[in-house]
Amino acid sequence: MNAKIMTRLSVIAIAGALVTGCATQQGTNTAVGTGVGAGTGAALGAIFGGGKGAAIGAGVGAAVGGITGYNWEKIHNKLSGATKGTGTQITEQPDGSLKLNIPSSVTFDTNSYAIKPSFQPVLAQVAQTLNQNPEVIAQVVGHTDSTGQAAYNQTLSVNRAQSVTSYLATQGVAPQRLSATGMGASQPIADNNTEAGRAENRRVEIYLRATAQPGQQRTQ
Incomplete structure (x- = not known):
């Protein structure tokens, strides 16, 4: 051989x-x-x-x-109703997760990681979804635009993601079902040379992933 x-x-x-x-x-x-x-x-x-x-x-x-082939229709519809008018985009990803892309106009003020009042109803619905579907976990990813120092943006993005997971935990979601990641300005989805593009890049993404099918106990 x-x-x-x-x-x-x-x-x-x-x-x-x-x-x-x-x-x-x-x-x-x-x-x-x-x-x-x-x-x-x-x-x-x-x-x-x-x-x-x-x-x-x-x-x-x-x-x-994660579990592929998970039926997100009910959750998608529920979250779509709760986020209507916020500019939140909800899409199913190739890896089988459900992604919520929530714009900065809803989430945080500039240079702040304090959750805005307009963000709370969205997070409350996400928490309710997680509490009703114990087989689903959430990964929160914070993003910034390229304005300012890279180190500052990285820290800010981490703090924002952690603010989200902390809020979800206060709504009864077990901390072990939550993870927070900050990407700083490293993953832009629009042109950072324009105000409109920078606004798109300042965002929070929440990925919902299934670790079992409904009714099955999640693997520990």
């Missing part, structure tokens, strides 16, 4: 171990499992299909961290 085949088989064995780990440890933070799953898929894809294979493998591997 030549060295190339041996290398491939070794990577497959490692990937299998990673997948098993994701399946058994996903209870507290499926977002972590999704990341590891994506990395595993990318590794396999790179071996068997080059760069394009890596991209495809990452997309497939991400499913390891």
Whole structure:
């Protein structure tokens, strides 16, 4: 058996171990499992299909961290009603999660991580959704525009994400079902050279992920 085949088989064995780990440890933070799953898929894809294979493998591997095929329709409709008029966008993602993109006009004042009154009804509905669906967890991601120092923006984005998870916890959501991440200005979705673009980039994203199907006990 030549060295190339041996290398491939070794990577497959490692990937299998990673997948098993994701399946058994996903209870507290499926977002972590999704990341590891994506990395595993990318590794396999790179071996068997080059760069394009890596991209495809990452997309497939991400499913390891959560339940795919989850029916979000009821939750989507409920959240859409609660966020109407706020500019919040709700979309199902390729990895099977449900993403809420909430604009800065609703969430926080400039240079602040104190939750605005207009943000509270949205978060109350998210909390209610989580309390009614114990198989679902939430990852909160804070973003800023590129104005100011990168270190300051990073800290501000983390503080904003943590403000959201803290608020959800006050509404009865178990802290272990919540995670907070700050991305600073590193993931713009619009042009930071315009005011309109900067406003789009200042946002909070909430990803809802299912760790089991409805009625099943979540893996601990």
